[in-house]
Structure formats: structure tokens, C-alpha cells
Amino acid sequence: MVQQLNQLIENDPDLKGAIAGISIRSAVSGKIIYDHQGDIRLRPASNMKLLTAAAALNVLGEKYTFTTEVLTDAQVKKNTLKGNLFLKGKGDPTLIKADFDKMALEIKELGIKRIKGNLVGDDSHYDDVRYSLDQPWSDETTYYGAQISALTASPTTDYDSGSVKVKVRPGIKIGDKVHVKVTPKSNYVKIVNNAVTVKEDGKKEITIEREHAKNTITIEGTFPVNAKAVNEWIGVWDPTRYAITLFKQSLANQGIALSGKITTGTVPDTAKVLTSHQSMPLSELLVPFMKLSNNVHAEILIKEMGKVMKGEGSWEKGLDILETETAKFGVNTKTMVIRDGSGISHVNLIPANQLTLLLFAVQKEKWFPVYLSSLPVAGVQNKMVGGSLRNRMKNSSTVGKVKAKTGTISTVSTLSGYVSPRSGQTLIFSIMLNNMLDESTGKKIEDRLVTILANQ
Structure with a gap:
């Protein structure tokens, strides 16, 4: 040997x-x-x-499990929460859209139909340093270099926290723009689609890139008709707001109206837990x-x-x-x-x-x-x-x-x-x-x- x-x-x-x-x-x-x-x-x-x-x-x-909590310091009167709703992350790297959906359903089951306040994301469980000391600039938009937050979300059960999955496939006919699907579906990222479908023996050259400090993802290049789809995972800018945006969608899907805005902050000491989610061990x-x-x-x-x-x-x-x-x-x-x-x-x-x-x-x-x-x-x-x-x-x-x-x-x-x-x-x-x-x-x-x- x-x-x-x-x-x-x-x-x-x-x-x-x-x-x-x-x-x-x-x-x-x-x-x-x-x-x-x-x-x-x-x-x-x-x-x-x-x-x-x-x-x-x-x-x-x-x-050991990670907990995510939904809290408020306001009163509920006639199906209306008269104040802010807080989503507090405590590091769970496995939250997916279905988990936000479940928490939203549990809020609905408490009789809440309207929120007369803001939806506030609290990531103060960790500090606000998003990248480790030596992380290369070139990794900023990649899923493996995604920002670290105590409140974050994953696109699939591979649990690539702080990222979205972008699937690109050719259009139906030559000259069509390519078809783009983002998972989870949300308005958090903006897609600029400049890629076109070309003939079957054409070049498959696709780039999927996010702008620095923004959530604009630009797709460029050519995609032969009938060619196999391309999947890319892109790290988002500000995973805390990403998670709150998904939770807001989940609340809306349950018919819960939010009159305020989504923002970040810290949960007041007087707040009480309405529902919570436990991660896998x-x-x-x-x-x-x-x-x-x-x-x-x-x-x-x-x-x-x-x-x-x-x-x-x-x-x-x-x-x-x-x-x-x-x-x-x-x-x-x-x-x-x-x-x-x-x-x-x-x-x-x-x-x-x-x-x-x-x-x-x-x-x-x-x-x-x-x-x-x-x-x-x-x-x-x-x-x-x-x-x-x-x-x-x-x-x-x-x-x-x-x-x-x-x-x-x-x-x-x-x-x-x-x-x-x-x-x-x-x-x-x-x-x-x-x-x-x-x-x-x-x-x-x-x-x-x-x-x-x-x-x-």
C-alpha cells in the first residue's frame, strides 16, 4: 500500500x-x-x-431544534389585530414556503382577519454581519455564499437558505423569450429576461446573474429549442426581508389583510407568542x-x-x-x-x-x-x-x-x-x-x- x-x-x-x-x-x-x-x-x-x-x-x-415565532404586543378586537405582527427568527436554516403557510393558517385560526399595523421581521437573535471574514466578493450572489441571517428561507428541501431557485427552459418556438420559473414564487426578486430561443443546433449559452446589493436577476444568452432546462440557485440580497415577504404572501393567501408595511425591527418585551414553528432536530x-x-x-x-x-x-x-x-x-x-x-x-x-x-x-x-x-x-x-x-x-x-x-x-x-x-x-x-x-x-x-x- x-x-x-x-x-x-x-x-x-x-x-x-x-x-x-x-x-x-x-x-x-x-x-x-x-x-x-x-x-x-x-x-x-x-x-x-x-x-x-x-x-x-x-x-x-x-x-436540538431551531424555533421561529410569530408574536404581537397588540390586542385582537373584532377579528382585527390593532398593531404590529412580528416574525422572529432564531436561526432555522430549513424554513420553506410551506412553513410560512402553516404559521399563517394558525394565525387565521386565532380569528385574525386584518392587521392594522406592520409586519416586522426580527433577526436580532444573531448579529447583523452577513458574510464571514474572508468570503470572496465573487461569491456574493451564489447560493453557497448567501447572506447569514437568523431569519431566512430556503427554496426547496435541499435547504439552500437565503436563495431562490431559477429554472430556465427554451420557449416553444425559435425567437421566443426563454421561460423562467422562480421558486418560491414571489415578487421579492425581479427577473430581467433577455435570453432567446434559437434553432435546435444553436449554442446553449445562458447566464443567470444578480446585481450587487439588489434583487434584480438578469438572464442573458441563447437556448436551443427542445434543449434540457437549466437550474441555478441565486443568493438573495437581505434574507430577512425575503423571509418576511414570503410570510406576507402566506398571510394574504389566508385572506389576512395587512394595512401597514413590511419592515425589520425587534420584538418588544411585552409581546406574546401567537404561534411558533420548530425545525427538524x-x-x-x-x-x-x-x-x-x-x-x-x-x-x-x-x-x-x-x-x-x-x-x-x-x-x-x-x-x-x-x-x-x-x-x-x-x-x-x-x-x-x-x-x-x-x-x-x-x-x-x-x-x-x-x-x-x-x-x-x-x-x-x-x-x-x-x-x-x-x-x-x-x-x-x-x-x-x-x-x-x-x-x-x-x-x-x-x-x-x-x-x-x-x-x-x-x-x-x-x-x-x-x-x-x-x-x-x-x-x-x-x-x-x-x-x-x-x-x-x-x-x-x-x-x-x-x-x-x-x-x-
């Missing part, structure tokens, strides 16, 4: 000029079996989520978080840990907790640079040996089965099982036998987790490839390295 690994690392042309940090341990003894620059600090990309998930399970627990939330590598979930968990443990929902307090909790697993956080919970930062630095040490230590935690089942599984097509590994390592020696977290940012590809070899004794591995010219070649190298392990 050692010889095979060395040969691959030394001879692969795509690793020339790159840095590879590789650590392999026995899952039983924790002993390092193979180490190639395992103590070199490297950018982990989304392998950072391995730390965030472990800390969140330790601090918040498997059964953390044990279930970990599946879309880890399988689909959801950056917004990671940063919300960081802020929630700060709020729960230090009374402040900020990156500063949350990352303090992350480091404290990670150290409890015997990991040397003094060898690391930690700037966020998702790994989107290019400043994060972690040695591969410390990642495998974490993966060894968490095996003895009571929540480990939840942690393990949240990891993507190689070659399994079901998205909520295979996750970001569903189309990788499909050969018989690896399908279903590799459970690992993927990671990708520009010039970086990483993979860390567990593999069950033919010999039967589970191995823990961390492969961190930095300074790559092409991240996709990094994934092929990772797959080849893990396949060598699987065949032992």
Missing part, C-alpha cells in the same frame, strides 16, 4: 507544483499508517465542516448540511453555538466555541487557522494529521452514528445518501464503502473520512490537495488514492 501511494503521489503530473497532505490512520488504534506531509497546514475547503458538525453535536446535541439537519455541503448551515451553526454558549450570535464567539470543542477531541488547534465554519475561506489552515485525529476521536461519542451517517457515501445515487460523492468511486471495491466529506474551493480539493477495505479493518484518511491548477483533477487523484486503500 505504501509503495502504491508513494508512486501515485510522486508520478502524477497534476501534482507537480501542488501540495499534497495525506494522513491515514487505523480506526481501531488511531495509529498513523501513512503520512505524507501530514503536519503541513493546508486549506481544508469544506472539510472544515467536519469540525463544525462535531462541535455542534457536542454543544447543541442531536435533538440537528440529527436530521446534519444530512443536508453534510451530504450537500451547505455553507449557510455551517455558519448558522457557528453563530448558534456562540449564542447558546456566550450569549452572542457572532462569528467571533462561535469560532471561539468551535476551537474549544475541537480541542476536547485531542486535536491541537494551535496548529490551525480557523476563520469560518464552512471552509469557504482561503485563509483556513488545517494539517491532515489533525483531521484524521478528529475522525478517530469522535468514534467514541454517543452521537457518532449520526455524524457518520451524515457523511456522503461513495457511488450511491440517492442524493440524501450519496450526497457529493454520489457520482464518484462507483467501482465495486468502493461503492457504499467510503463515507467521507468532500471539499472544493478554487485551487483546492479535499476528501476526509472512513473507508472499509477488503481486509475488514476500517481506515481513517484525509487527503488535502492545495495549489491545484484544476480541482477536478484533484478529485480523480483522491478517488485513486482511496481506491488503493479500499483494495487492501
